[in-house]
Amino acid sequence: MPANKKYLTKSPFDRFLKITAGFIGGYAVMISFHHLFGYYFAPKYVVITAGVTGYILWCILLLLAFLAEKAWKIWLWYILLTVLFSSPILLNL
């Protein structure tokens, strides 16, 4: 039996928003989040660790985008998180 359609995103536009939020937004959140650690640890250690944890985190963020109730909200969340995590760069610290 296929999944019950009642619970799935119906509008193609919303679905597009969710997919892009998961892939692109999730990627931005993942990179900016890992980048923060570079202020404390040596960058090379962050990069090699991010190779492992990064893909898992990206995957989870992709899934979270699909689980979101509202597509625009998840985009907003991911943009906010990326801005928050990259605030040191934006503030030129």
Added chain:
Amino acid sequence: MNLRRYNIYFHTHTISGIFICALLFVIFFAGSYSFFKKDITAWQSGSTSRGKEDLKFNYVKLIDSLDQKYNMQGRDLSIYFQEQSLNTYVDMSVTKDSTLLPKKKKVEIKKKERGGGRGRRREGDAQYFKYHVTKGADTSSYDKSYDMGEFLYRLHFLAQLNAVPVHLGAPFGYLLAGIVAFLFLFALITGLLLHWDKIVSNFFVFRPWSKAKTVWTDSHTALGIIGFPYQFIYALSGVILIFNTAIIAPFNYLYYKDKPGGVYKDLDYTDSREYQYGYSKINKQVNISAYVEHTRKLWHDGFIQRVMIKNYGDTAMHIVIEGSANKRDNFSGTGRIIYNIQHNKVVYHKSPLTDITYIDRIKSLIYRLHFGNYGGYGLKIVYFILGMMGCVVIISGILIWLVGRDKNTIPAHKRKFNFWLANIFIAACMTMFPITSLTFIAVKVHAASTRDFIYHFYFYGWLLLSIFYVIRKNLKTTTRETIFCGSILSLLIPVLNGIYSGNWIWKTYASGATDILIFDLFSATIGALGLYSFYKIQQRDQKEG
């Protein structure tokens, strides 16, 4: 359980699964055979590497022959060794001595001759070839020494698809393999969450003798859950190995703005040391083996992976030796030592026994877990079985997908589409078994098998077989006949190896050629198991009428 979440897991699992299933099957199938890559190479060439582990690489012979042909003065030479194999790869650069460089025109013609194919572009008269420790370079070019081990290994990361002229930041095949690996990771996580509540209860509900549909469903979940840790490791290490630029590139930009490429140096992927050419000949005999032997002793019988000679015959000549610790001493140590030849001293030394960095640990963890090279054959066999379980999970997933949608409530045109999709996927996946076995036989019968021969035989044969089964439109016959044919052909592999190269099982057993023997026994076992499952399927069909 939250119904909404359950259905979202279900749907995303289905979509990502059906999207990648055919390519993932190819990756799993070819990858599982690749555990035996070196054995396949020994098997195909008919020359074992066993009992010859103590053979020393003859640097003098190699360099002399290259010197006669190309003049080694001022060149860099790299020799890559493989564990438990007598095959090495040799990479020779163009000379750095500008007084010895040929005129421009000549260089460009050579460039054209060599273009394309492997995606490795060589300048001028630079050479890259396979070199056998005992037989030397009689297999002189990469194309001629290409074998089934190499073919299946490269197929498992879709390297052959790099020929597709679409370039999105990475060669097409690698990009596709990376995307498949990432979606596989996603499908694994959603699959686990989907079955989370029923893991314990369903684990004991394996009903192989009931209706066909429950067999697929049960085997999909049961084998999926049992193999989960293994498949998770493969999805993750696979995406890292093939597609790590997705992570490295942005960090290279963020952290290393001022020093381009710095990340690769920091992670030890490239050695950016410059060895300035001296333009004066060195006036002493250089005994390369002595340096290599000295290093091997220094590293307590570690494995020497790469020997690089920089600026051959110049006063600025250096020898760089890279290797890893003996597996018994250390799981993750990698070392590098650099000798200056003129002054006969060590310029740099990182021991694989004591100087192990965090980066070494992560890299070797990923690498060793993916290649399964931290144990012996026992481990490889377990890995192979788990890999084949992955193939079963993929096939049963396609069948569940189809049967779940084969209802009267679904419009006819959709059902037709679903059937054709499943029909094509199953045909393409299942025919891989017979065509792989058949190609193993073909390379034995047709002794002079080059890369082109393997490509044509395998890909056209695969296409023809797939079309044949797609046209017949019967999933049951497809699976049954491919299993039957593949098994018979697998059983024939050791026989034909005996007939065509004289390496009968009892002979290789007696002479201790375990690498050749292992592959023959392995094929025979696969054939026997395949026939057994074919017999079981037949039996059930008779029962169900």
